[in-house]
Every structure is written in C-alpha cells, then in structure tokens.
Amino acid sequence: MGRTAQPAGLRLLTGRSEGRDSGGRPVHKGPAFRRLPPKAPTWLSREAAAEWRRVTPGLQRLDLLKEEDRAMLAAYCETWSVFVTATRDVTATGLTVQQVTTRPDGSTSEKTVANPSVAIARNAGRELRGFAAQFGLSPSTEQALSRGADDGDEDDNPFA
Numbered sequence: 001m002g003r004t005a006q007p008a009g010l011r012l013l014t015g016r017s018e019g020r021d022s023g024g025r026p027v028h029k030g031p032a033f034r035r036l037p038p039k040a041p042t043w044l045s046r047e048a049a050a051e052w053r054r055v056t057p058g059l060q061r062l063d064l065l066k067e068e069d070r071a072m073l074a075a076y077c078e079t080w081s082v083f084v085t086a087t088r089d090v091t092a093t094g095l096t097v098q099q100v101t102t103r104p105d106g107s108t109s110e111k112t113v114a115n116p117s118v119a120i121a122r123n124a125g126r127e128l129r130g131f132a133a134q135f136g137l138s139p140s141t142e143q144a145l146s147r148g149a150d151d152g153d154e155d156d157n158p159f160a
Contacts, residue, residue, distance in 0.1 A: 035063045038070035047084050048077035059135055076131035079124050086121035093117070 020026055037060045040052045052073065059065045065073070099113045132138040 034066060035060075036067050037065045038067045038073060041070065041074050044074060044077060045081045047081035048074070051077040051080045055135070055137065059137075062136070064136060072131070072134060076128070076135065076137075079127045079131060083121055083124035083128060086117040086124060089117040090115055090121060 037056050040049060040056075044052060055077075056065065056073070093115060095115055095118055096112045097115045098110050101109050101111075103109070129138065
C-alpha cells in the first residue's frame, strides 16, 4: 500500500531548503486553497468537540487547515472519541468480561471473554495513527517539523 503522501506544507516545513523536501526534491505546492479553518460540525460528540478545539489552533498556525478538511478532521475527532470511550470502559471493567449464554432449554452458562472494548480501542488507535499522519499530529511528524524549523544556523551546518 505504501506511505501516505504528506501535504506540501508539511514537506516544505521539513525540507532541506526553500521549495524542497527533506530528500532535496522540489515540492509542488498544489492548488491554492484558502487557508481558513473549518467550522466544527454541530453534531460532534462532546469528546470529539473538545479534541477539535484542542488541535485546530496548532494546525491553523502551521497553515495546514482549509475549509475542505472538515470531514477528515471530524472523522479524526470522532475516532478519538471512540478511542477514549473504549479505553475508559477497559479501565472501568477490565480486559476481560463475563459472557452469559442462554441455552434453548433455558439454562445459562458463563465464561470469561476478552472485553470487546479492547478491540474497539485497538482499532480506533490504528485509525488515529492514520489521521494523525494526515494532519501532522504524530510525535515523529513533530520531530520532523522541529528539524525543519528555520533557526538561522543553516550556514553553520556542513551537511545541509
């Protein structure tokens, strides 16, 4: 499947020089979208709305948001909400739960099974990593952004 392409803005921030990415390749800026943050959908869950408010200021400062990102950002925030809900359930009820099965004759049996919230949290975590890569929200992207920051010492670096 391969790696997901980063937005031009992220590639330029982490690039070696003006207009080039970290590998020295020219970066084409792509279409000139208006860089205005999208408005949060009114239907976001409370946890998702809180995540929206948390991440949008930083993304806006980096010029990584546009109005057309609304659906992707909403999906990221709702996935975060699912992850939080499932993780809270695992914390409250444990990694395993008791499953009661009723047989046709009316008798019941009980067995210990994996808490379904464990799988839900795991799947949401995987989805979050994908969304985080799209918006530059992962620790590795943060490191790449800080390496690409202009500290004014480029002439002192013999490897640049």
